[in-house]
Amino acid sequence: MQASFALLEKYSKPGPRYTSYPTAPYFSAAFSETGWRAELVRSQASGRDLSLYVHIPFCDSLCYYCGCNMVATQDYTKATAYLEVLFDEIERSAQVAGGGRVVRQIHWGGGTPTYLKPADILRLAHHLRSHFRVDDGAEVGCEVDPRELSRGHVGALKQAGFNRISLGVQDLDERVQRAVNRLQPLALIRQVYGWMRSAGFNSINMDLMVGLPHQTVAGFNATLDEILAMSPDRLAVFGYAHVPWLKKHQKLIQEPDLPDFATRLSLQELIQRRLSEAGYVYIGMDHFARHDDELVRAQQQKTLWRNFQGYTTHRDCDILAFGASAISQTDAVYAQNFKRLADYHASMAQGGLPIERGLRISHDDKIRRDAITRIMCDLELDKAAFAHAWGLDFDTYFAQSLTELQTLCADGLVEITPDRVRVTETGRIFLRNIAMAFDAYLQQTQGAAPRYSRTV
Incomplete structure (x- = not known):
């Protein structure tokens, strides 16, 4: 990858990550529980399978870089109380959505899902399976913080049916940590x-992060030496999103300690080179997988997709999502639960579903969502195929x-021909910038637009 410092400086600007389109800042409180209940009933007739997401917001301690919706506490009674409310939400949603649809995917995120005690991991997994019809071959994944983890946790995850693990590492340099x-x-x-491999987990992802304070090319190269020696099946190497206006605790990170542009560029070049040499394929948006991974096959077959959990074959x-801040999705609607724990509990105490805001998307939203997703997944847009699918003239x-x-074309990030729009090798690092060209919401005045992290 021969991205220059000038390109990095030019295109490193605020922009969405496009886990959804329209992006979450455009969700509205005008969309209420009533609208979501109606959508759940409507969606039963769609014949679409289900993906279940569960949000466990608790962590033992606060990581200063964290951008997630989380609560740092060592008071486990908060988790116990939360689980009882979460069980009620799962049951109420299943009653409205209908239990006959097949669940193809389950994902637990946070916070730290393995903050839960092993017995509670099993209880929650059983509760989900008792209210939904989970396919025997379902993809069942969990995010894991290695700190405070016991072999009992690993055994509980395996017994609960998890087959994919995402292990949070970030960086092995003690000064960075x-x-x-x-x-x-x-x-x-x-x-x-080693515990995970011994337990039989055959798909392990490791999360790394670049752009953290005190990171250097030499230091991160040493981290990659150790990680690649362990040979995980997938790697997600995220760029740190410094958004202290959204996450106040990020002010604990001293901005002068963050890597400069030149270092970040060198880190990106290092990652691309080392992972390619080690046999990993760059999927896009910070994600890498072994050449025989199903994500790679899906990208080659143009069936790869992207949602709030990242890249997926489903x-x-x-998506039916449970817990504080969790976002559900049908083909036509996004619905997000209350973010604050107290608001989530209070809403559930009223006997309904804890919807804080959401959005029913327009036909134009669906078209642009598909275009953005295809750019991020296929790394190209076939104009004729897209035009046929949506009944439109692409260029118009x-x-x-x-x-x-x-x-972007002039800078070598994308190629435009009469037949297609194609992301170049250099352009892969700038996927968010390329996708932004299809985002109608970014045409709003700057004062009304939400603030995002930098794209690179």
Whole structure:
């Protein structure tokens, strides 16, 4: 990858990550529980399978870089109370949505799902399966913090039916770890990883992060040496999103300690080179997988999809999401639960579903969502196929988008031909910028637009 400093400086600007389109800042409180209940009933007739997401917001301690909806506490009674409310939400949603649809995917995120005690992991897993029809071959994944993890947790995850694990590592440099309040030595990572392999988990992802305070190319290269020696099946190497206006605790990170543009560029080049040499395929948006991974096959077959859990092979699934801040999705609606724990509990105490806001999307939203998703998953847009699928003239419908892409085309990030729009090798690092050309909401005045993290 030969991205230059000038390109990085030019295109490193605020922009969405496009886990949804329209993006979450455009969800509205005008969309209420009533609208979501009606959508759940309507969606039963769609024949679409289900993906279930469960949000466990608790962590033992605060990682200063964290952008998730979480609560740092060592008071486990808060988790016990939360689980009882969560069980009620699962049951109420199943009653409205109908229990006959097949669940193809389950994902637990947080916070830290393994904050839960092993017995509670089993209770929650059983509760989900008792209210939904989970396919025997379902993909069942969990995010894991290696700190505080026991072999009992690993055994409970395996017994509960999990077959995919995402292990949070971020960086192995002790100075970096101290700066973000996440101490976890290499010996601990090796131990937990070994437990997972011994238990029979055959798909393990490791999360790394670049852009953290005090990171250097030499230091991160040493981290990659150790991680690649363990040979995880997938790697997600996220760019740190410094958004202290949204996450107040990020003010605990000293901005002068963050890597400069030149270092970040060198880190990106290092990641691409080392992971490619180690046999990993770059999927896009920070994600890498082994060449025989199902994500790679799906990308080659143009069946890869992207949702709130990241890249997935489960394109035609509605998402039912449970817990504080969790976002559900059908083909036509997004619905988000109350973010604050107290509001989530209070809403559930009223006997309904805890919807704080949402959005019923327009036909134009669906078209642009598909275009953005295809860019991020296929790394190209076949104009004729897209036009046929949506009944439109591609160049006419996306005239403004194509005009905006001309600058990126001139800089070698994208190629535009009469037949297709294709992301170049250099452009892969700038996927968010390319997708932004198709985003009608970004045409709003700057004062009304939400603030995002930098794209690179």
